[in-house]
Every structure is written in C-alpha cells, then in structure tokens.
Amino acid sequence: MPQTLFVATTPGLEPALAEELSELGFSGRQAPGGVELNTPDGAYRAVNLYSRIASRVLLRVAAVAHPSELSKLSLAPYGQAFRLELAGGVGRFKDALQRLAGGGPSLHARLDDGRCVLSVDTSGELLHFRGYRQEIGRAPLRETLAAGILRLAGWRPGEALWDVMCGSGTILIEAAEQAAGLAPGRARRFAFEAFPSHDEAAWKVLPREKQPVLTSVFGSDLNAGALGTARRNAKRAGVLPRLTLERLDAMKLPQRAGPGLLVANLPYGKRVGEKSELAALYRGLGAAVRRLGPAWRYAFLLEEGAPHLGLPFQRTFAVNNGGLRCVVAAGHLEA
Numbered sequence: 551m552p553q554t555l556f557v558a559t560t561p562g563l564e565p566a567l568a569e570e571l572s573e574l575g576f577s578g579r580q581a582p583g584g585v586e587l588n589t590p591d592g593a594y595r596a597v598n599l600y601s602r603i604a605s606r607v608l609l610r611v612a613a614v615a616h617p618s619e620l621s622k623l624s625l626a627p628y629g630q631a632f633r634l635e636l637a638g639g640v641g642r643f644k645d646a647l648q649r650l651a652g653g654g655p656s657l658h659a660r661l662d663d664g665r666c667v668l669s670v671d672t673s674g675e676l677l678h679f680r681g682y683r684q685e686i687g688r689a690p691l692r693e694t695l696a697a698g699i700l701r702l703a704g705w706r707p708g709e710a711l712w713d714v715m716c717g718s719g720t721i722l723i724e725a726a727e728q729a730a731g732l733a734p735g736r737a738r739r740f741a742f743e744a745f746p747s748h749d750e751a752a753w754k755v756l757p758r759e760k761q762p763v764l765t766s767v768f769g770s771d772l773n774a775g776a777l778g779t780a781r782r783n784a785k786r787a788g789v790l791p792r793l794t795l796e797r798l799d800a801m802k803l804p805q806r807a808g809p810g811l812l813v814a815n816l817p818y819g820k821r822v823g824e825k826s827e828l829a830a831l832y833r834g835l836g837a838a839v840r841r842l843g844p845a846w847r848y849a850f851l852l853e854e855g856a857p858h859l860g861l862p863f864q865r866t867f868a869v870n871n872g873g874l875r876c877v878v879a880a881g882h883l884e885a
C-alpha cells in the first residue's frame with residue numbers, strides 16, 4: 551500500500567533535500583521544513599539509510615476528524631504506546647491522544663484543515679547522528695548541514711574538495727563518505743527496526759555501499775587540536791585514508807592544482823573586538839582564495855560579513871544553523 555512520508559530537514563535545505571530524494575528515486579512536494587513523498591510501502595527504510603540531508607522521516611499513519619475515531623485506530627504495526635509530540639492546535643484531540651501515550655516510538659500529532667494528522671517517527675535519534683562522530687570541535691556543524699552545503703554548492707564525488715577551516719572534519723567526512731560510496735546510515739540504528747511490523751529481510755537487503763569514485767579531499771586548519779579531532783573522527787567513519795589533513799593558515803594558502811571546490815564554515819563572533827578580528831580574517835581568506843585563481847570555486851557558510859571576503863558570489867542560500875540565520879555563499883572567479 552502506498553505510504554505518505556514527511557522527510558524533515560533544516561530550514562533552507564528543502565530544495566537540496568528534494569534534489570537528493572529525486573536522485574534516490576523519490577519525487578515529492580517541497581513544504582516548509584521538508585519534503586512530502588508518496589512512496590511504495592516500506593520506502594522509509596531506504597530514505598533513512600541513504601538521505602544525507604534529511605533530519606528525520608515521519609510516516610503518516612492516520613488523519614481523523616473527531617477525537618472518538620482515535621480509540622478505533624490500530625497502531626499495532628508500530629507499537630503499543632508512543633511518546634507524544636503534539637503541535638499547537640490539537641487541543642480537542644488531546645485527551646484521546648493521551649490514551650496512546652507511553653514509551654515507544656514518537657508519535658507526532660498536528661492539525662491540518664480541522665483533522666488531526668498522526669505520524670510515527672521512523673528515524674529515532676536525529677539523522678545527523680551518523681554513528682561515527684564522538685568528538686566535536688568548538689563550533690561543530692551538523693552532518694546534515696554539511697551534506698546540504700556540498701549539494702547547494704553543486705559538489706559531486708570526483709571533484710576535488712578542500713575545507714580550509716575543517717575543525718572536527720564534518721564537511722570532509724561527508725565528502726569522503728560520498729566518494730567512498732558509503733551510506734550515511736550504515737552504522738546506526740533506526741526507530742523502525744523496533745516496529746512490530748519491521749521486515750528485517752527487506753531492510754538487510756538494502757546495499758550499504760556502492761562503487762567508490764576517486765576524489766581528492768583536503769582538510770586544513772590552524773588549530774592542531776582540531777586536526778587531531780578530525781583525524782580521529784575520520785578514522786571512526788572509516789575514511790581517514792581518503793583525506794589529506796594539514797596545519798595551514800587559511801590566510802596563507804599554498805598553491806594547489808585545481809579544479810575543485812574550496813569550502814569553509816567560517817568562525818563568527820558577537821563581541822566588538824571579535825568582529826574586527828573576524829573582518830581581518832575574512833579579508834585575508836578572500837585574498838588567499840584570489841591568489842589560488844579561478845580553478846578553485848568556493849562556498850562559505852557564514853552568519854554575516856561576506857562582503858569582507860571581497861569575492862564575487864554568484865549564488866547565496868539562506869540556511870538555519872543551530873538556530874542562527876546563516877548563508878551559504880557560493881561563487882567563482884572569472885578565468
């Protein structure tokens with residue numbers, strides 16, 4: 551039987567998610583915060599396993615017009631009791647919903663056109679938890695946003711990548727996993743594996759690896775401690791041999807043969823002193839990127855201060871980074 555999924559993501563990444571899902575064979579409708587899909591039965595398994603940009607996958611299980619209908623629902627394929635997540639507006643359904651409450655998978659209830667729409671969370675822990683990263687840097691990036699930045703910048707395995715402020719290595723590891731053909735969910739568990747209706751045979755048969763693509767992935771940072779964290783995280787993810795890590799000042803980048811994509815999740819600061827220091831850092835980075843020449847196109851995640859880089863940006867995308875309004879600014883120098 552066809553099923554309706556809501557594949558949630560970070561605000562701003564909806565178009566990137568829609569593109570990724572369509573490459574996975576699922577075309578849907580973008581909505582604020584995600585993409586709605588009509589899929590064959592059980593497709594949530596593949597979406598959870600393969601999407602790098604989704605934050606969770608909700609499976610719609612019912613839509614009822616009256617609270618009395620809730621007691622007649624059979625949610626047994628998903629569990630006996632549920633952790634309720636109630637959106638505003640479901641007030642008149644609240645008492646009837648409480649009878650479903652317990653310790654199983656999350657059940658989301660929201661009001662749509664007077665009807666109470668119920669969806670079971672098939673993911674469990676949010677999907678940016680890939681299962682490898684146990685150490686984070688000072689300003690870590692969610693793996694799902696790292697994957698979104700790469701897609702918004704139009705990067706694909708095969709193109710060289712250089713993160714010049716790599717921190718704990720999130721963007722590098724995402725890129726190296728894609729190049730290695732490793733499914734992002736290969737090392738973690740999902741809520742659907744505990745559903746009474748779980749089809750283990752259909753789950754196990756999904757390939758966790760595909761053909762690798764030869765890709766150069768470079769990471770550099772001024773902070774030796776951050777590089778150590780990146781190295782250990784990459785090792786846990788099984789992609790360390792695919793990375794070249796080095797201690798470099800992003801304001802003094804050495805020449806490196808392109809073509810490729812240079813990326814950075816730039817530090818940002820709130821205090822006045824920090825702001826003037828950052829302006830100098832951004833100017834220095836922009837000048838270093840100019841010296842590399844047009845072979846290296848670039849994409850930066852930053853909160854503000856893009857003009858200090860002094861580089862042309864052909865495309866910018868608004869994204870939410872842990873509650874902060876940020877942009878991904880992408881561009882290239884004319885040859």
Ligand SMILES: C[S@@+](CC[C@H](N)C(=O)[O-])C[C@H]1O[C@@H](n2cnc3c(N)ncnc32)[C@H](O)[C@@H]1O
Pocket residue numbers: 686687688689690691714715716717718719720721770771772773776798799800801815816817818831
């Ligand atoms: C926002 S963090 C990057 C976080 C990273 N995306 C992650 O997932 O952990 C910014 C990084 O820029 C580095 N950095 C600051 N100034 C630098 C410079 N002049 N050259 C190279 N790296 C620098 C910091 O050490 C820090 O790791």
